[in-house]
Amino acid sequence: MDRPRVALFVTCLVDTLFPDVGRATVAILERLGCEVAFPTEQTCCGQAHINTGYHRDAVKLVRAFVTTFEGFDAVVAPSGSCVGAIRHQHAMIAAKAGDPALADRARAVASRTFELSEYLVDQLGVFDVGAAYPHTVTYHPTCHSLRVLAVGDKPLTLLRNVRGLTLVELPQADQCCGFGGTFAMKNPDTSVAMLTDKMTDIISTGAEMCAASDSSCLMHIGGGLSRLRAGIRTVHLAEILAATQGDAP
Amino acid sequence: MTDHERPPSPIHASVGVGMLSGSRTFPEAARVALADPQLRRNLGSATATIRDKRAKVVAELSDWAQLRDAGGAIKSATMSALDEHLLRLEQRVTAAGGVVHWASDANEANEIVTRLVRETGHREVVKVKSMATQEIGLNEALA
Numbered sequence: 455m456d457r458p459r460v461a462l463f464v465t466c467l468v469d470t471l472f473p474d475v476g477r478a479t480v481a482i483l484e485r486l487g488c489e490v491a492f493p494t495e496q497t498c499c500g501q502a503h504i505n506t507g508y509h510r511d512a513v514k515l516v517r518a519f520v521t522t523f524e525g526f527d528a529v530v531a532p533s534g535s536c537v538g539a540i541r542h543q544h545a546m547i548a549a550k551a552g553d554p555a556l557a558d559r560a561r562a563v564a565s566r567t568f569e570l571s572e573y574l575v576d577q578l579g580v581f582d583v584g585a586a587y588p589h590t591v592t593y594h595p596t597c598h599s600l601r602v603l604a605v606g607d608k609p610l611t612l613l614r615n616v617r618g619l620t621l622v623e624l625p626q627a628d629q630c631c632g633f634g635g636t637f638a639m640k641n642p643d644t645s646v647a648m649l650t651d652k653m654t655d656i657i658s659t660g661a662e663m664c665a666a667s668d669s670s671c672l673m674h675i676g677g678g679l680s681r682l683r684a685g686i687r688t689v690h691l692a693e694i695l696a697a698t699q700g701d702a703p
Numbered sequence: 704m705t706d707h708e709r710p711p712s713p714i715h716a717s718v719g720v721g722m723l724s725g726s727r728t729f730p731e732a733a734r735v736a737l738a739d740p741q742l743r744r745n746l747g748s749a750t751a752t753i754r755d756k757r758a759k760v761v762a763e764l765s766d767w768a769q770l771r772d773a774g775g776a777i778k779s780a781t782m783s784a785l786d787e788h789l790l791r792l793e794q795r796v797t798a799a800g801g802v803v804h805w806a807s808d809a810n811e812a813n814e815i816v817t818r819l820v821r822e823t824g825h826r827e828v829v830k831v832k833s834m835a836t837q838e839i840g841l842n843e844a845l846a
Contacts, residue, residue, distance in 0.1 A: 643734040647743070 457489040458577075461523050463531040463567065466498050467669040475669055478696035479532045479570055482583055485696075486574070493522045501539035504547060505636050513551045516544045520559045528577060529567040532692045534599025534667045535635070537569040542602060569599055570692055571608040571667060581615050587697045588618030591689070592661035594652070594675065596668040597630050609667055609691055616694060622659040629655075633674035649678045656686060663689045813844035820845065 460483055464476045483490045500515035519540065523529045531537050541564045548557035574580050593613060599605045613621050632638070632648025652675060656664050664679070664686060666672050676688035725732060736742055761767050781788060793803040806812035820828055828845055830836065 641730050641733065643730065643737050647737050651747075 457487055459491065459527045460488045460573075461491045461493055461526040461529045463496060463499075463519075463523065463529050463536065464492070465531055465533045465536045465669070467673065468532055471673065472669045472690065475532050475690040475692050478690065478692040479530065481696040482570070482574070482585075482692060483530060485584060485698075486578055486580060488578075491526065496522045499536045499539050499544075500547070501536060501543065502636060504539065504543050509547055509550055512543075512547050513553070513556075516547050516560055517556060519544065520556065520563050523567070524559060524563045527566065528573065529563065530570055530573045531567065532570050532667070532690060533669065534569045534596050534603050534605065535670055537567055537572075538598035538602035540564050540567050569603055569605060569667060570695075571599075571605055571612055572603065574612060574695075575608040581611050583612065583615070583695050585615075585619075585695045585697055586617040586699060587694045589663055590620045590622055590659075590661040591663045591665050591694065592622045592624045592656060592659040593627070593691075594624055594631060594656070594664055594666045594671060595627055596666050596671045597634070599667045600628060605667070609665075612691070612695060613665070616697075619694070622661045624659055624664075625655045626651075627655075631671045631674055633671050635670060638674065645674075646678070649674060653678050653682065653684070657682075657684055661686065663687050663694075665689050665691055665694055667691045809839035812839050813841055816841060817844060 462476065462480055462483075468475045480490050480492070495518070497515055497518045499519060500512040503509075503512040503515065544560040544564055545557045548554075548560050568577060574583060591613065593610060595605075595609070599609070610621065613619060629652060630648060631652045632645040634645065638645040656675065656679070664672070664675055666675070666688070667690070669690060672688040672690060679686050679688065727735075764770065796803050804815045806815055830841070833841075836842065
């Protein structure tokens with residue numbers, strides 16, 4: 455049987471600031487029998503550009519994404535945010551620029567682009583990825599994955615099947631952490647006030663780690679927790695699922 | 704200038720009208736408001752209360768999201784056919800003995816209401832809270 459040919463869409467934040475998340479994603483997929491490629495010509499998905507109104511400029515990024523990834527069976531990204539943008543914005547940007555052919559290609563690639571938990575549960579049909587991570591973890595469902603991708607409880611299901619992991623429910627979990635990408639730049643005070651509420655809830659769980667499917671939110675939450683010297687670390691879902699000997703990052 | 708040559712009201716409420724826009728940008732105003740502990744506690748409490756109520760009601764129906772979409776679709780369709788609906792409303796209200804006034808902008812609407820109030824001979828008005836009247840600045844016009 456042919457192994458699925460999967461491409462890793464690493465995303466800007468992971469590529470520049472959290473490369474271990476990318477490595478962890480590859481490790482999980484390969485452990486589950488995928489042939490994983492990393493096309494080096496990939497670029498940003500363009501979400502920040504699109505959300506800031508640079509729709510014409512973003513066409514180049516849509517074209518680059520489509521050209522880079524349309525040859526693969528599936529594209530997997532450790533980011534609900536970027537996958538959400540690809541699914542909801544790419545075809546629209548191409549159509550708006552008057553390029554219906556690109557819009558069709560964008561739609562086709564987007565239909566094969568998945569956030570990690572989606573790919574594992576829906577495409578590979580796997581709940582137990584053979585991970586071991588003996589820590590108390592609370593999970594924050596990030597806005598894009600929760601509301602745009604509607605991943606539901608896929609990440610929690612995957613975490614519940616990790617050996618040794620104690621999952622503690624996060625109170626008011628569906629409240630936004632306040633990052634929101636460009637929102638944090640334009641409304642820093644409100645963003646941090648929202649973060650304070652999120653951190654209060656995280657700390658109340660008594661968990662050692664706060665996990666999520668998006669490095670953007672984890673960066674925001676982790677930055678806040680470190681300033682508080684709260685003693686709680688942030689960890690990406692991929693890093694937990696990649697761990698097999700309980701080796702925490 | 705005749706009434707019809709007068710420039711229409713601006714689309715956005717001017718500063719001081721209907722308390723809809725202030726002199727500071729949102730981020731500036733937010734920085735000040737966020738430093739007020741009482742305000743944060745009050746807002747936090749009110750928000751938590753509303754969310755809890757909403758969560759309870761939403762939990763009653765498994766298809767609430769589809770219902771919300773359906774409701775949204777009805778609103779959109781109605782808004783697109785507002786011209787038909789308003790004319791029919793006028794017919795029905797008139798047939799029932801009421802009077803319908805048409806205003807092309809905020810200024811005209813405020814003038815009509817002010818005139819109607821003056822015609823009663825009274826100087827005090829009781830009105831309900833209404834976003835539409837805030838947007839046209841009716842309170843300021845009547846004052």
